[in-house]
Amino acid sequence: MDDTWGAGADFRTTSGPVRGRRSPEGVTAVLGIPYAAAPFGPGRFRRPRPAAGWRGRRDCGAFGPVAPQSAELPGSPVWHPGDEDVLTVNVWVQPRPDGGPLPVLVWIHGGAYTFGSSAQPDFDGTALARAGVLVVSCNYRVGFEGFGHVPGLPDNRGLLDQAAALRWVRENIAAFGGDPGNVTVAGHSAGAGSVACLMAMEETRGLFRRAIAHSVPGAFLTVEAAVATTSRIAAEAGVAPTAEGLLSASPGRLVAAADRVAGRLGDDPVVAIQAYDPVVFQPVVGGEVLPGDPLSAPASGIARDVDLLVCHTLEEYWFLHEIGGVREVTSEAELVGFARALRLPGRVVEGYRALMPDAPVLDRYLALSGDARFGEYSSRLAEHHAGAGGRAYLSRFARRRATPSGETRPWHTADIPFAFGNLDADGAAFLIGGAPDEQDRALSRRMLRAWVDFATHGDPGWPPVTADVTPVNVWAVPGDRMADDGDSAVRALWRGVPLDLQRR
Template structure:
C-alpha cells in the first residue's frame, strides 16, 4: 500500500497523505452530519454521501469553544462540519487485519480536538495499529442540558464515530472486531461512560483510560448549570431560548459562568474545580455512573487498562484551572465542598508533615478527582469478573512533575510534538525516549492481544506498573499502601445542586475561613448514591 492512497467509505471515496514511517493519514472524514440548524442539540445524524474522491489531507473544523491550544485549530463561527474522524494506517506486508485503537481527546468536556499535535497517530500506526481519533461536541453543544433533547450529546457523537469504525475501518485494513477505545482525562471519562452505555455495547472489546475524572452530574445539576448559562446569555433556559443563541454566544456565557464559579458556584465543588460540563447520569443515555455500572458487571466482557499520574493536579494548578488553597481554613472549605471525612484530611497531613498546605491540597484533590477513582475502576471491574490492568505515571526529571497530561506524549510516541516540552518539562532525553517506547508498546500490545505486559488486577490483589525513569519494578499489591488505605471506606457519588454539606471535617485548624472563600450554603457535592 502506498503512503498516499484512496479508500472507499460508505459515504464516498477519500484520499489521504503520507505521514512518514510508511504511514498514511486520512484526516477530517465526516462520520455524521453537521449538528447545527435543525439538527442542533439532537443526536448525531448520518453523514451525507459525496461524489468523486474527497480530499482528506487536513483536519476538520473543531467543536465550538474558546480555547486556543498550541499548533491546533481554533473554532470560528460558521464552522459546522465538526463531526469527523481521522485514520492513520501503516503499510502491511502480510495483508492481515490491523487491531484498531480509537482515541477520544480530553479537555474538561469543554475544549480540545483530535488535531492537537500530541495526539498524532503516526507512531502508534507504525507499531501496526489502525489508529482512529474523532472530534465530538464539547461544552454546551455536547453536554449542556436542553429540555426535550437528548443529553450527553458528546457521548452520542463518540458512539456514532465508533459505528463509523465498525462499518468502514476494514476498507483501511483495520479489524472491526478488534477495537480498543482509549482516552485521556475527560476522554477517559468518556471511555468509562461508554463502558456503561447499552448503545455502545459490542462496538469495542478493550478500553484504555488515563486519568479518569470523578465527576458525573445528576439531571438536576445539569439543569441548574443551563439556567445559569441562559441567564448570562439573557434568554430563557428553554429549547426555544437556547436555540436562539448562536454557538459563540453560548461559549461566551459558559466562560463567564466558569469565571464566576469561585465566588458563585453552581455546586460547591465548582468553587475549587470550575468544570461546569460533565456527563449526566440521566437514566437514559447514561444509565448509571461508570463506577456503579462496572461494579455491577456492566462491561465485564471488555478488557480495561487504566493509568493515572502521581501528581495530577499540580498541572491544573500551574495553568490556573483549579483554585489555589494555601491556608488550613481554605483546606477545610475544600474538604467540606467535597464531603471528605476528617480522617482523610488528617491522614494526608500525617503523610506529608513538612509539606505546605498547597501541596497537601493538590495531593488530596488529585487523588479525589483522578487517582483513587481511576484505581477503583480497575479494582471493581476485576471483582465483577472483568480483566483489568493498572499503571501509574511516575517519571520525574529536572524538577518536572508526573502531572496531568505528561503521560500522553509518551504513550503516543510524540515527545517532540509542539507543546510537549511544557507537558513533560523540557526537551526529551534518551531515557525519556526509552520510556516512550515502553509505554507505546504496552498500548499496542494491549490493543492487539489484551496484554499490556504485566499481571492483571484480581479480586484479592492490585498489581501496579510504574512508568518511571529508570524503569521501575512491578508493585505486587497496591491495596495496603498508606494513602490508599485512607480511602478504603470513602464513597464516590454524583454531583448535585441544592444540598448543604453532609459533614464538615473536624480537627482542622482555622476551619471557619473568610465568608468570601466559603462555598454557598445552597449548593454542595454529596455522595449518594455512593459506591465504595
Template sequence: MSERSGGAGAEFPTAGGRVRGRSTGGVTAVLGIPYAAPPFGTLRFREPRPAAAWDGVRECTAFGPVAPQSAELPGAPVWRPGDEDILTVNVWVPDGAHGGALPVFFWIHGGAYTFGSSAQPDFDGRALARAGLVVVSCNYRVGFEGFGHVPGFPDNRGLLDQAAALRWVRAGIADFGGDPGNVTVAGHSSGAGSVACLMAMPQAAGLFRRAVAHSVPSAYHSVELAMAVTRRIAREAEVAPTARGLLSAPPEALVAAADRTAATCRTDPVAAVHAFDPVLFQPVVDGEVLPADPLRAFASGAARNVDLLACHALEEYWFLHAVGAVREVTTEQDLADAAEALRLPAELLDGYRALLPDAPVLDRYLALFGDARFAEYTTRLAEQHARTGGRSYLARFARRRGTARPWHTADVPFAFGNLDAAGAAFLIGGPPDDEDRALSRRMLSAWAGFAATGDPGWPAVTATATPVRSWAVPCDRLASCDATALRALWRDVPFALMRPARPAPPAG
C-alpha cells in the same frame, strides 16, 4: 479492499464516498472524514445523524474543524463561528497493511468536556500505526453543544457522537486494514471519562473489545445539577433556559456565557455551580443515554466483557494548578471548605496531614484533590472491574526529572510516542532525553500490546490484589499489591458522596 499505491494519493472507500490521504514516514494519514452530519441548524442539540455522501474522491489531508470552544491550544486549529462540519474522524494506516485485519486503536481527546480536538499534535497517530495498529481519532461536540442540558433534547450528545464514530469504525474500518472485531477505545482525562461512560452505555455495547483510560475524572452530573448549570449559563447569555431560548443563542454566545460562568466559579464559591471545581460540563446520569455512573455500572458487571487498562499520574492536580484551572487554596480553612464542597470526610484531611507533615497547605490540597478527582477513582474502576469478572490492569505515571512532576497529561505524549510534538515540552518539563525516549517506547509498546492481545505486559488486577506498574525513569517498577498508606486512607471513602454539596441557586 482498499486501493493503495503507497505514498501520496492512497485512496480508500467509505460509506460516504472515496477518500484520499497522504503517506509520510511509512504511514498513510486520512484526516477529516465526516462520520455524521453537521450538528447545527435543525440538527442542533440532537443525536448525531448520518453524514451526506459525496461524489468523486474527497481529499482528506487536513484535520476537520473543531467543535465550538474558546480554547487555543499549541499547534491545534481553533474554532471559528460558522465552522459546522465538526463530526469527523482521522485514520492512520501503516503503509503496506493491505487489508490485514490489524488491531484498531480509537482515541478520544480530553479537555474537561469543554475544549480540545483530535488535531492536537501530541495525538498524532503515526508512531502507534508504525507499531502495527490502525489508529482512529474523532472530534465530537464539547461544552454546551455536547454536554449542556437542553429541555426536550438528549443529554450527553458528545457521548452519542463518540458512539456514532465507533459505529463508523465498525462499518468501514476493514477497508483501511483494521479489524472491526478488535477495537480498543482509549482516552485521557475527560476522554477517559468518556471511555468509562461508553463502557456503561447500551448504545455503545459491542462496538469495542478493550478500553484504555488514563486519569478518569470522578465527576458526573445528576439531571438536576445539569439543569442548574443550564440556568446559570442561560442567564449569562441573556436567554431563557428553555429549548427555544437556547436554540436562539448562537454557539459562540453559549461558549462565551459558559466561560464567564466558569470564571465566576473560580472566584465566588457562594454563587458557584461547583464551589471548588469550576468544570461546568460533565456526563449526565440521565437514566437513558447513561444509566449509571461508571463505578456503579462496573459494580453491576455491565462492562465485564471489555478488557480495561487504567492509568493515572501521581501528581495530577499540580498541572491544573499550573494552568490556573483550579482555585488557590493556601489556608487550613480553605482546605476544610474544599473538602466539605466535595463531601470528603475530615479523616482524609487528617490522614494527608500525617502523611505529608512538612508540606504546605497548597501541596496537601493538590495531593488530596488530585487523588479524589482522578487517581483513586481510576484505581477503583480497575479494581471494581476485576471484582465483577472483567479483566483489568493498572499503571501509574511516576516519571520525574529535575523539577518536572508526574502530573496530569504528562503521560500522553509518552504513550503516543510524540515527545517532540508542539506543546509537549511544557507537559513533560522540557526537551526529552534518552531515558525519556526509552520510557516512551515502553509505554507505547504496552498500549500496542494491550490493543493487539489484551496483555500490556504485567499481571492483571484480581479480586484480592492490585498489581500496579509504575512508569518511571530510568526504569519502571512493579508492585505486586497496591497496599500503600495512601490507599489505606481511601479504603472506606464512598465515591457516591463525592458530589458538590451545594447546587447553584436558580437564575433570576
C-alpha cells in the same frame, strides 16, 4: 500535516471515496472524514445524524474544524463562527506486511468536556501506526453543544457523537485495513471519563472489545445540577432556559456565556465544589443515555467482556495549578472547607498531613485533590471492573525531571506524549519539562508498546487486577517497577470513603 507527506492511497467509505497522504515511513493519514452530519440547523442539540454521501474522491489531507469552544491550544486549530462540519474522524494506518487486518485504537481527546480536538499535535497517530495498530481519532461536540442540558432534547450529546464515531469504525475500518472485531477505545482526562461512560452505555455494546483510560475524572452532573447550570448559562446569554430559547442563541454566544459562568461557579453553595474546580460541563447521570455513574456500572456486568487498561499520574493536580485551572488553598481552614465541599471525612485531611508532615498546605491540597478527582477514582474503576468479572490492568505514571526552574512532576497529561510516542510534538516540552533525553525515549517506547500489545491481544505486560490483589505497573525512569496497592499508604486513606463526586 507537513510537506514531507506525499501522495497517498484511496479508500472507500460508506459515504464515498477518500484519499489521504503517505509519510516517508509508509504511514498513510486520512484526515477530516465526516462520520456524521453537521450538528447544527435542524440537528442542533439532537442525536448525530448520518453524514451526507459524496461521489467524487474526497481529499482528506487536513483535519476537520473543531467544535465550538474558546480555547486556543498550541499547534491546534481554533473554532471560528460558521464552522459546522465538526463531526469528523482521522485515520493513520501502515498496512501489515502480510496484508492481515490490524487492531484498531480509537482515541477520544480530553479537555474538561469543554475544549480540545483530535488535531492536537501530541495526538498524532504516526508512531502508534508504525508500531502495529490502526489509529482513529475523532472530534465531538464539547461545551454546551455537547453536554449542556436542553429541555426535551437528549443529554450527553458528546457521548452520542463518540458512539456514532465507533459505529463509523465498525462499518468502515475494514476498508482501511483494520479489524472491526478488535477495537480498543482510548482516552485521557475527559476523554477517559468518556471511555468509562461508553463502557456503561447500553447502545455501545459490541462496538469495542477493549478500553484504555488515562486519568479518569470522577465527576458528573445530576439532572438537577445540569438544569441549574443551564439556567445560569441561559441567563448570562440573555435567553430563556428552554429548547426554543437556547436554539435562538448562537454557538459562540453560549460559549461566551459558559466562560463567564465558569468564573463565578463558586458563588452557588449548591455546587460548592466548583469553587475549587470551575468546570461547567460533565456527563449527566440519569436518563436514557447514561443511567448511572460509570463507577457503579461494573456491578451490573454490563461491560464484563471489555478488557480495561487504566493509568493515572502520581501528582495530577500540580498541572492544573500550574495553568491556573484550580483555586489555591493555602491555609488549614481552607483545606478543611475544601474537604467539606467534597464531602470527605476529616480523617482523610489528617491522613495527608501525616503522610506529608513537612509539606505546605498547598501541596497537601493538590495531592488530596488529585487523588480524589483522578487517582482514587481511576484505581477504583479498575478494581470494580475486576471485581465484576472483567479483566483490568492498572498503572501509574511517576516519571520526574529536575530542571533549572524546578522539578517537573508526574502531572496531569504528562503521560500522553510518552504513550503516543510524540515527545517532540508542539507543546510536549512544557508537559515533560524540556527536550526528551534517551531515558525518556526508552520510557516512551515501553508505554507505546504496552498500548499496542493491549490493543492487539489484551495484555499490556504485567499482571491484572483481581478481586483480592491490585498490582500496579509504575512508569518511571530509569526503569519501571511493580507495586502492590495493598501496601499503599495513600490508598489506605481512601478505604471506605464514598466517592460521591456528582455535583448536585
